[in-house]
Amino acid sequence: MLVPVLMCLAAGDVRGASGPTAEVVAAQLRDAAMAGHDIAYSWVSELTTRFGPRPAGSKSEQQAADWAAAKLRALGLENVRIESFPLTAWVRGSESARLIAPSTQPLVIAALGESPPTPAGGLEGDVVIFPTLTDLKAAAPGSLSGKIAMVAQRMVRAQDGAGYNAAVPGRTDGPQEAAQRGAIAYLLRSVGTDSHRQAHTGTTRYVEGRVPVPAFALSPPDADQIERIAALGQTVRVHLFSGASYVPDARSQNVIAEVRGRERPQEVVLLGAHLDSWDQGTGAIDNGTGTAIVTAAAKLIRDLPHRPRRTVRVVLFGSEEVAQPTAPGHTFGGHSYAVNHQAELANHVLAGESDFGTDRVYMFALPSVAAHGEFARTLLRVLTPIGVLTSDRPPEDFGADVTPTVEAGVPPFALSQDGMTYFDIHHTPDDTLDKVDRAQLDQNVAAWAALAWLAADSDVDFRPRTAPGDGAVKP
Amino acid sequence: MLVPVLMCLAAGDVRGASGPTAEVVAAQLRDAAMAGHDIAYSWVSELTTRFGPRPAGSKSEQQAADWAAAKLRALGLENVRIESFPLTAWVRGSESARLIAPSTQPLVIAALGESPPTPAGGLEGDVVIFPTLTDLKAAAPGSLSGKIAMVAQRMVRAQDGAGYNAAVPGRTDGPQEAAQRGAIAYLLRSVGTDSHRQAHTGTTRYVEGRVPVPAFALSPPDADQIERIAALGQTVRVHLFSGASYVPDARSQNVIAEVRGRERPQEVVLLGAHLDSWDQGTGAIDNGTGTAIVTAAAKLIRDLPHRPRRTVRVVLFGSEEVAQPTAPGHTFGGHSYAVNHQAELANHVLAGESDFGTDRVYMFALPSVAAHGEFARTLLRVLTPIGVLTSDRPPEDFGADVTPTVEAGVPPFALSQDGMTYFDIHHTPDDTLDKVDRAQLDQNVAAWAALAWLAADSDVDFRPRTAPGDGAVKP
Numbered sequence: 001m002l003v004p005v006l007m008c009l010a011a012g013d014v015r016g017a018s019g020p021t022a023e024v025v026a027a028q029l030r031d032a033a034m035a036g037h038d039i040a041y042s043w044v045s046e047l048t049t050r051f052g053p054r055p056a057g058s059k060s061e062q063q064a065a066d067w068a069a070a071k072l073r074a075l076g077l078e079n080v081r082i083e084s085f086p087l088t089a090w091v092r093g094s095e096s097a098r099l100i101a102p103s104t105q106p107l108v109i110a111a112l113g114e115s116p117p118t119p120a121g122g123l124e125g126d127v128v129i130f131p132t133l134t135d136l137k138a139a140a141p142g143s144l145s146g147k148i149a150m151v152a153q154r155m156v157r158a159q160d161g162a163g164y165n166a167a168v169p170g171r172t173d174g175p176q177e178a179a180q181r182g183a184i185a186y187l188l189r190s191v192g193t194d195s196h197r198q199a200h201t202g203t204t205r206y207v208e209g210r211v212p213v214p215a216f217a218l219s220p221p222d223a224d225q226i227e228r229i230a231a232l233g234q235t236v237r238v239h240l241f242s243g244a245s246y247v248p249d250a251r252s253q254n255v256i257a258e259v260r261g262r263e264r265p266q267e268v269v270l271l272g273a274h275l276d277s278w279d280q281g282t283g284a285i286d287n288g289t290g291t292a293i294v295t296a297a298a299k300l301i302r303d304l305p306h307r308p309r310r311t312v313r314v315v316l317f318g319s320e321e322v323a324q325p326t327a328p329g330h331t332f333g334g335h336s337y338a339v340n341h342q343a344e345l346a347n348h349v350l351a352g353e354s355d356f357g358t359d360r361v362y363m364f365a366l367p368s369v370a371a372h373g374e375f376a377r378t379l380l381r382v383l384t385p386i387g388v389l390t391s392d393r394p395p396e397d398f399g400a401d402v403t404p405t406v407e408a409g410v411p412p413f414a415l416s417q418d419g420m421t422y423f424d425i426h427h428t429p430d431d432t433l434d435k436v437d438r439a440q441l442d443q444n445v446a447a448w449a450a451l452a453w454l455a456a457d458s459d460v461d462f463r464p465r466t467a468p469g470d471g472a473v474k475p
Numbered sequence: 476m477l478v479p480v481l482m483c484l485a486a487g488d489v490r491g492a493s494g495p496t497a498e499v500v501a502a503q504l505r506d507a508a509m510a511g512h513d514i515a516y517s518w519v520s521e522l523t524t525r526f527g528p529r530p531a532g533s534k535s536e537q538q539a540a541d542w543a544a545a546k547l548r549a550l551g552l553e554n555v556r557i558e559s560f561p562l563t564a565w566v567r568g569s570e571s572a573r574l575i576a577p578s579t580q581p582l583v584i585a586a587l588g589e590s591p592p593t594p595a596g597g598l599e600g601d602v603v604i605f606p607t608l609t610d611l612k613a614a615a616p617g618s619l620s621g622k623i624a625m626v627a628q629r630m631v632r633a634q635d636g637a638g639y640n641a642a643v644p645g646r647t648d649g650p651q652e653a654a655q656r657g658a659i660a661y662l663l664r665s666v667g668t669d670s671h672r673q674a675h676t677g678t679t680r681y682v683e684g685r686v687p688v689p690a691f692a693l694s695p696p697d698a699d700q701i702e703r704i705a706a707l708g709q710t711v712r713v714h715l716f717s718g719a720s721y722v723p724d725a726r727s728q729n730v731i732a733e734v735r736g737r738e739r740p741q742e743v744v745l746l747g748a749h750l751d752s753w754d755q756g757t758g759a760i761d762n763g764t765g766t767a768i769v770t771a772a773a774k775l776i777r778d779l780p781h782r783p784r785r786t787v788r789v790v791l792f793g794s795e796e797v798a799q800p801t802a803p804g805h806t807f808g809g810h811s812y813a814v815n816h817q818a819e820l821a822n823h824v825l826a827g828e829s830d831f832g833t834d835r836v837y838m839f840a841l842p843s844v845a846a847h848g849e850f851a852r853t854l855l856r857v858l859t860p861i862g863v864l865t866s867d868r869p870p871e872d873f874g875a876d877v878t879p880t881v882e883a884g885v886p887p888f889a890l891s892q893d894g895m896t897y898f899d900i901h902h903t904p905d906d907t908l909d910k911v912d913r914a915q916l917d918q919n920v921a922a923w924a925a926l927a928w929l930a931a932d933s934d935v936d937f938r939p940r941t942a943p944g945d946g947a948v949k950p
Contacts, residue, residue, distance in 0.1 A: 049703045052580030060578065103535065105527030105757070108904060196671060197756070197904035221907040225757070228524045228908075281672070282580070282700070429583060429672035432696040433703075 019306070022457045026382045026450040029300050033446035034386060040296035040441050043071070044289050047275075048282040048433050055279040056319035056332075057089025057250030064275055068255045068291070068316055075299045077257035077314065085336040087319055089250035090114050092279050093243025097216065100124060101237040102229065108219040109187075110199035110280060110428075111242045112171060113322060114206065115215040118185070122241035123214070125184050129230055133170045136177050145182035148238060149174070150189075152223055157193045161356065161397070161419040167191045171217070172205045179212035185240055186215040189223035194424035197221055201278055201427045203322050214242055252276065252318035254333045259302045261456060263309040268344065269456045270313050270351035270410070271297060271448065272401050274320030274333060281431030285422070289436055289444070290354035291316050297448035301456070308456035310349060317401040320355070334401035338408055348410040350455050350462050353399025354448065357422040360440045361447040365391035367411040367462045375460045382450045386443055391416070411462035413455075415447050494781070497932045501857045501925040504775050508921035509861060515771035515920050516913050518546070519764050522750075523757040523908050530754040531794035531807075532564025532725030539750055543730045543766070543791055550774045552732035552789065560811040562794055564725035565589050567754050568718025572691065575599060576712035577704065583694040584662075585674035585755060586717045587646060588797060589681065590690040593660070597716035598689070600659050604705055608645045611652050620657035623713060624649070625664075627698055632668045636831065636872070636894040642666045646692070647680045654687035660715055661690040664698035669899035672696055676753055676902045678797050689717055727751065727793035729808045734777045736931060738784040743819065744931045745788050745826035745885070746772060746923065747876050749795030749808060756906030760897070763908075764916055765829035766791050772923035776931070783931035785824060792876040795830070809876035813883055823885040825930050825937050828874025829923065832897040835915045836922040840866035842886040842937045850935050857925045861918055866891070886937035888930075890922050 020028075047064060054061040065082055072080045090113055097107040125148040130136040132153045139149075151170045156163035170188050178186040190200035199217040218226070229236050255275065261267060273290030277283020298314045301307075317333030338345065350367075364383065366376055371394065380390050395414035398406060406412045425431050455462075495503075522539060529536040540557055547555045565588055572582040600623040605611040607628045614624075626645045631638035645663050653661040665675035674692040693701070704711050730750065736742060748765030752758020773789045776782075792808030813820065825842075839858065841851055846869065855865050870889035873881060881887045900906050930937075 045703070049700060049707065051578060052574070052700070060580075063578075099527070103525060103527060103538075105535075106754075195907075195909045196673070197907065198672065221905070221909050224909060225524060225527070225907070228520070232524070279581075430696070432672065432700070434670045434696050434699055 022454055023378050023382060025304065025457070026454050029449040029453055030382055030386060030446040032300055033296070033442050033449055036442060037296060037300065037445065039299050040292040040445050041436070041438050043292040043295055044284060044436060045433055047288050047291065048284050052282045053279045054275060054277045054283055055089065055091070056276045056322050057087050057247060057252050061252060061276050061318060065253045065255050065318065068275060072255065072257035072295065072314070075295070076302050077298060078260050080257040082253045082255050083336065083340055084251050084253040085331055087250055087252050087331040089247040090322065091245050091247060093117060093245060095242040097238060097240050099236065100239050102234040105225070107222045107238065108197045108199055109216040109222070110201040111244050112175070112215040112217060113201055113203040114211045115204065115242065115244055116211055117242050117244045118214045118240055122239050123184055124237060124239040127187065127226060127236040127238055129227060133174055133177065136174065139181050141180065142182050144178060147183050148185045148187060148240070149178035149181070149183040150187040150226065152189045152227055154189065155191050155193055155423060157420060159418055159420050160416065161422065163193070164191060164423060168202070171202050175204050175215040176207045176212050183213060185213050188215070188217050190217045190220055192220065192423050192426060192428065195220045196430065198428040198430055201280060214240060216240060216242070252333060254318055254337050255316040257298070257314045259298055259307060259312040261310040262307040265311045266347050267310040268313045268348045269310055269452055270315060270348055270402065270405065271452055272315045272317060272351065272353040272399065273355060274317040274401055276319050276321055278321055278427050278431070280427070280429040282433065284431050284433045284436055285357040286426055286431055287320070287355050289358040289441055292441065293354045293444045293448050296445040297452050300445070300449045301453050308453055309459070310456040312452050312456045320401050323400045335404045338404035342408070345405060345408050345410055348405065350413055351402045351405050351410045352413040352415065353402045354415070354444065355399045356417040356419055358436050358441050358444065359418040359422065360443045361388055361415045362418050363389045363391050363416040364447070364451065365393060365395040365414040365416065367413070367464070368394045369464055370460055370462050375454065375458060379451060379454055382454070383447055386446055388447055409463070413451065415451060417444070497929055498853050498857060500779065500932070501929050504924040504928055505857055505861060505921040507775055508771070508917050508924055511917060512771060512775065512920065514774050515767040515916050516911065518767040518770055519759060519911060520908055522763050522766065523759050527757045528754045529750060529752045529758055530564065530566070531751045531797045532562050532722060532727050536727060536751050536793060540728045540730050540791070540793065543750060547730065547732040547770065547789070550770070551777050552773060553735050555732040557728045557730055558811065558815055559726050559728040560806055562725055562727050562806040564722040565797065566720050566722060568592060568720060570717040572713060572715050574711065575714050577709040580700070582697045582713065583672045583674055584691040584697070585676040586719050587663070587690040587692060588676055588678040589686045590679065590717065590719055591686055592717050592719045593689045593715055597714050598659055599712060599714040602662065602701060602711040602713055604702060608649055608652065611649065614656050616655065617657050619653060622658050623660045623662060623715070624653035624656070624658040625662040625701065627664045627702055629664065630666050630668055630898060632895060634893055634895050635891065636897065638668070639666060639898060646677050650679050650690040651682045651687050658688060660688050663690070663692050665692045665695055667695065667898050667901060667903065670695045671905070673903040673905055676755060689715060691715060691717070727808060729793055729812050730791040732773070732789045734773055734782060734787040736785040737782040740786045741822050742785040743788045743823045744785055744927055745790060745823055745877065745880065746927055747790045747792060747826065747828040747874065748830060749792040749876055751794050751796055753796055753902050753906070755902070755904040757908065759906050759908045759911055760832040761901055761906055762795070762830050764833040764911055767916065768829045768919045768923050771920040772927050775920070775924045776928050783928055784934065785931040787927050787931045795876050798875045810879045813879035817883070820880060820883050820885055823880065825888055826877045826880050826885045827888040827890065828877045829890070829919065830874045831892040831894055833911050833916050833919065834893040834897065835918045836863055836890045837893050838864045838866050838891040839922070839926065840868060840870040840889040840891065842888070842939070843869045844939055845935055845937050850929065850933060854926060854929055857929070858922055861921055863922055884938070888926065890926060892919070
């Protein structure tokens with residue numbers, strides 16, 4: 001844990017104005033977090049216990065936002081406010097699925113987010129299995145008339161989540177591809193890496209204002225079972241029911257709080273995470289821990305004897321889960337923030353989001369202009385003792401909520417987490433508090449506090465020398 | 476894998492009549508099984524895929540029995556027959572649970588087997604939490620009037636399943652203890668060692684012909700959640716619904732098959748396992764693998780150039796899961812077998828059951844009279860290369876189905892499996908084929924084939940010198 005901080009006193013752009021250098025303070029923040037500060041764990045414990053699931057636009061999401069705002073004030077953060085925005089909420093109803101031929105067997109499924117309900121009596125059809133989405137796309141128009149299309153692609157386990165990006169088009173685009181070929185419903189092997197009887201939900205794409213057919217994720221063992229029965233040469237017929245519904249006049253909200261900068265408070269280092277969750281679990285790792293990490297990092301900075309030069313702003317976004325791939329009317333928290341704060345974005349110096357579970361941070365990535373300078377070298381010295389590398393590439397995955405902000409020209413950073421087990425429980429009923437490892441949670445807080453402090457106490461300009469963004473938020 | 480078989484030629488009571496010694500044959504059986512014979516895996520794969528869940532008294536249990544009988548004949552076993560018996564079947568209906576105060580949250584539950592339904596609109600009440608069943612028993616009469624009692628005891632992970640025996644009274648006796656004190660329903664933290672959003676079902680005790688109140692297992696994370704909310708000082712109120720029902724004129728059945736002995740065919744070595752399963756999963760490890768192990772062991776013996784002296788009998792029991800603690804009218808497969816075959820039991824030389832999942836066998840236990848003789852030494856020599864110890868105690872847990880037979884005086888044996896992970900998925904929806912490890916399954920077959928062969932080809936009398944059983948089957 002000891003770092004040779006005294007060797008770094010000459011580091012120009014990260015030196016504090018007086019007292020200890022910024023690097024010494026960053027190391028102190030890191031060590032305070034690693035010592036087992038209880039802020040983060042108690043935050044995620046209380047959040048998930050009091051409010052349970054927090055679907056976008058729900059009462060529980062709103063109650064959690066009110067609680068979060070009060071909690072942020074109690075922690076001593078400033079300018080705490082809630083910014084509300086409208087959306088059409090999707091509500092899971094009762095749902096069921098069963099094999100009806102060649103034998104009767106229950107199936108574990110979950111309607112995909114935004115999926116329309118089935119008819120009241122359900123629907124049934126023979127299942128046509130496609131190994132991948134590409135195979136489905138190769139099917140002839142009309143060839144699935146009256147059928148239920150199923151894509152059986154398996155997600156690959158990979159540390160950086162690359163397997164998710166490869167599999168998720170089966171979820172986002174599968175329903176419309178099936179519908180275009182006449183299918184009456186769509187089944188997807190869950191986009192997940194586990195083998196439990198739990199289905200991984202997630203949103204799917206709107207086409208002309210709606211998801212075209214009822215769409216469901218199958219638990220991995222149920223997808224296996226259907227494939228094995230088909231391999232016996234038998235036609236698989238299933239019955240599907242979903243009572244999902246929509247609430248057109250719902251509202252969600254972002255919660256914002258700050259540690260105001262002492263010299264240039266208008267300059268903002270944005271730390272984001274989303275407060276909403278899918279409805280099956282209690283949103284512990286997606287994304288209760290993210291909100292806990294950025295809150296605890298800001299709280300540790302707030303408790304320092306002096307503030308950073310710039311402002312550290314925490315944004316707990318609402319309604320993130322329905323933002324992928326496209327929220328109806330683009331009304332998700334990340335978009336709402338970028339629109340509301342458009343005039344400020346030119347003064348946002350850096351933005352990042354914690355939304356990849358609770359496993360340890362193993363790498364950081366900075367905008368190209370800062371990736372090889374003294375700022376990066378200082379950060380590396382501070383984070384090396386807690387097992388963090390520096391990336392040789394600029395941030396690529398920086399989170400759905402900060403994307404509109406980044407697209408408007410704000411430089412992103414990433415603190416990459418080990419995602420080897422994240423997709424075992426992502427978007428399932430199993431996303432509950434017992435999955436949170438306190439030590440790894442604290443390591444995340446350490447990394448976030450150190451990076452946020454160093455960026456906020458510096459005068460580094462992270463923007464490219466020729467700015468690619470035009471400062472405008474995409475519609 | 477090599478064993479010094481030639482050193483053992485003098486072993487008197489295990490020598491074959493001609494040709495290779497019994498020990499050499501046992502080692503050959505072991506090696507054939509370990510080489511990756513596909514009999515066991517293909518059995519459990521086909522059984523679970525074709526029929527899915529096989530609850531006692533169901534159509535799928537009956538279809539599985541018909542399939543098993545045909546399969547046993549096709550494998551070359553003899554005297555294949557199905558012995559039917561009546562029972563009252565219990566059928567899970569739709570079921571649900573949710574917190575209704577202090578917040579609204581869904582709960583993952585499963586009605587316990589034999590639990591009566593709730594009223595059609597469900598029931599609701601405040602939850603009174605007891606750390607253990609002992610605490611519930613200490614509550615005063617009437618003190619739970621209108622309440623829902625919950626026992627929150629955690630099961631301890633232990634290799635031999637000792638944690639199950641310690642926790643299961645909470646399931647068997649909890650409902651009646653709660654009802655006696657006025658409770659309107661009963662909740663139990665699942666008897667299991669995992670932390671997934673799946674509830675472990677299992678039977679509970681009848682009192683005067685019925686389970687007195689609706690009773691449910693909570694998934695471990697849901698039990699945690701209720702305890703945490705209560706720890707915030709808030710009263711937890713829940714709504715429960717179960718549409719469970721009973722089928723009074725159902726039937727189950729045992730499937731019996733043999734490798735007839737060449738010298739004393741009336742003497743029987745009984746290898747048991749149960750064909751029924753709980754309804755949430757497909758009964759892969761409980762007990763598809765058990766039926767696969769004993770079938771594959773018998774098939775390997777059947778394929779030898781000459782038969783053993785005694786008969787090896789495979790019994791695939793029906794309706795085992797409702798036998799714990801007490802089946803209504805005692806009509807479960809194990810009891811039906813002992814009654815039907817009462818006249819033969821004096822000639823049953825040894826009986827064992829495979830019903831503890833699919834993990835490796837690590838120890839065998841023999842009746843006291845044989846535990847230290849040449850039979851045990853020979854068996855140890857054959858099984859040591861595949862990682863099996865000998866126990867210093869006679870068999871204690873030998874399975875619910877052979878218990879009536881053992882109680883009538885038949886000596887039991889045990890091939891103890893490593894149960895460290897068994898209760899992670901026991902009685903949950905997760906009991907599916909993907910949990911079966913082929914290599915460990917083959918190791919089980921090796922141990923069963925070797926023991927069964929050695930016992931059947933010997934003339935060892937495993938009965939105590941003064942028989943404790945009177946030969947009668949308990950009513």
